[in-house]
Amino acid sequence: MSTDAPPGPDSQTLFEGAPCGLVVTQEDGTILLANLTFCCWIGFDACSLIGRRFQDLLTIGGRIFHQTHWAPLMRMQGSVAEVKLDLVHKDKHCVTMLLNGVRRENADGAFFELALFTISDRDKYERELLSSRKVAEGLLHEKTVAETALQLAQSELKIAYEKAERRASFAEQMVAIVSHDLKTPLTAIKMASDMLTRDELSAKQFKMLGHISQSAGRAERMIADLLDFTLARVGRGIAVTPAPVDLHTLVSLSVDELRVAFPAANLQHQCNGSGIAYIDADRVQQVIGNLVANSVAYGDLKQPIIITSSCEEHQTIVSVRNQGAIIPESLMATLFEPMIRGTNDRNARSVGLGLFIVREIARSHGGNVTVRSNTEEGTTFEVFFPQIQS
């Protein structure tokens, strides 16, 4: 006897103390038996449980689920497994349990035998999983919404781009047509007035021919400005064709021409360093012309206008400086925008496109333009062209 294993617990002890809740009910859920383990978990003693319906121990959601899912399953299949339910403890808190159940028939009728396991920790873990999944689903939803919005924006952008392209190509065509149609009669006027100067003229006639020639030249420049403005604003920008140029020679040539155009001004050219710049010579001449015209219009003509050309290692700089009234601070921010003029004096200049065109030409080169204006130094425009070798 002594060598035998000790006898196991009797079946009643096993039932009461089993490491899971054990409940037997009638088919309608009325509790017939409940073991001690279940009673401890749920907070009621066996006496108060017997006669109650098992489903009445569940949360409302659990009771609906019981009616719509596991009660029909028990009847149809005779069993359920791994049903997760929240039971309401006597103290009103929820105890989460996993339920396995089986329907068993004997002579007295059919019974449901239920085994329950508390799964508080696993429930916590599952709820975390669930909330993570909800977060993930929320993010996925947001992503989908964002993608849809992006697609919409892209298609709108595409439409806008196509529209801008059409407008740009229209503007360019217009510029080509207008420049031809307007320049031709002006050229004819200039040629005709040149030919007339070869004849014998009275002083008055000579003076008037000079007016005609000057006005035609001004009209030509204005047309060129307007066409550049149109290209920069509506078209694809001012086109430049950079090529290697000796900077100082180019600027010196420009200054010489400008001396003829502005005989009242004292133009001085200064050189720093030396070298070949990679720029569009015609356009840079236009830049210098516009800046000098600006200085002549707004500066003090009693003092020299200094044009400086500088060759540095990584960039080429052309600057124009004049003395005289400084540019008001309020004007600085919009100085390079089209249609902005330094004063309200209508006679000062034509439409305010000069500085805008200077900036656009600088930008077309990948460069930029800056301005400083103070009483000590005067007003200085500096145009930077990066030293790019193709």
Next chain:
Amino acid sequence: MNLRYRNNIKVMGEGPSTLIFSHGFGCDQSMWRYLVDHFTSRFKIVLYDLVGSGQSDIGAYDREKYSSLMGYAHDLGEIVDHFATGEVILVGHSVSAMIGVLLDRLCPGKIAAHVMIGPSPCYIDSDDYVGGFKLEDIQSLLDTLDSNYLGWSSNMAPVIMGAPGQPALGEELTNSFCRTDPEIAKQFARVTFMSDNRKDVAGLVTPTLILQSTDDFIAPIAVGEYLHAVLPNSTLSLVANVGHCPHMSAPSACSEAMDSFLTLRAGADVD
């Protein structure tokens, strides 16, 4: 579109008129197993699964269409048109009773009579109405569904223990009964328990049998009495039963009540 495949339609029995059985939330047509045999000798029988339930075509589930019971009512109308002969008597469990009411309102005359098992026109209490539930109770159900479907893959039933005594039946049912995509189950639960069909039932003159369990948590007696009061040609029949599925737990009481209702109707037609 193949209706037979979409709604997993089963046709059996013979008779001059047709009984269409429409299951409720949570199950499928196999719940009619205990009731159907009683009628096959006298009626043509049509069984089907609501789209999204049982062995219906999950691919036909359209969240937009089934965001209200009207989507299911349209389906039922198509099934009546294609599979029913003679007079149509709709046997609707729970939410399907209301799907039948919606179809009746949509196409009067399509349904000759209703047998409503545990019906409820509205589950949520309001000032002058007792449906039995509060809004937060429905949220609690959705949470319970959420946690019970957590471990399931998208279209697999939970692991079911073998069914003692009926192993073959158990195996068969595991594959279809209560099988639902969790997302569909949640939407169907929301559509079912948030619906309010009180305006649709009010004054509906189609002859109706209300089979009311004496103890039904989901459709309490007060709800059955409410329906009896607002449906002028209705009969309220109390079935001694605990639970929401008297056609499963008290099938003979149900078939008796249905027999007398159907016999009375047959007599009325002769007159």
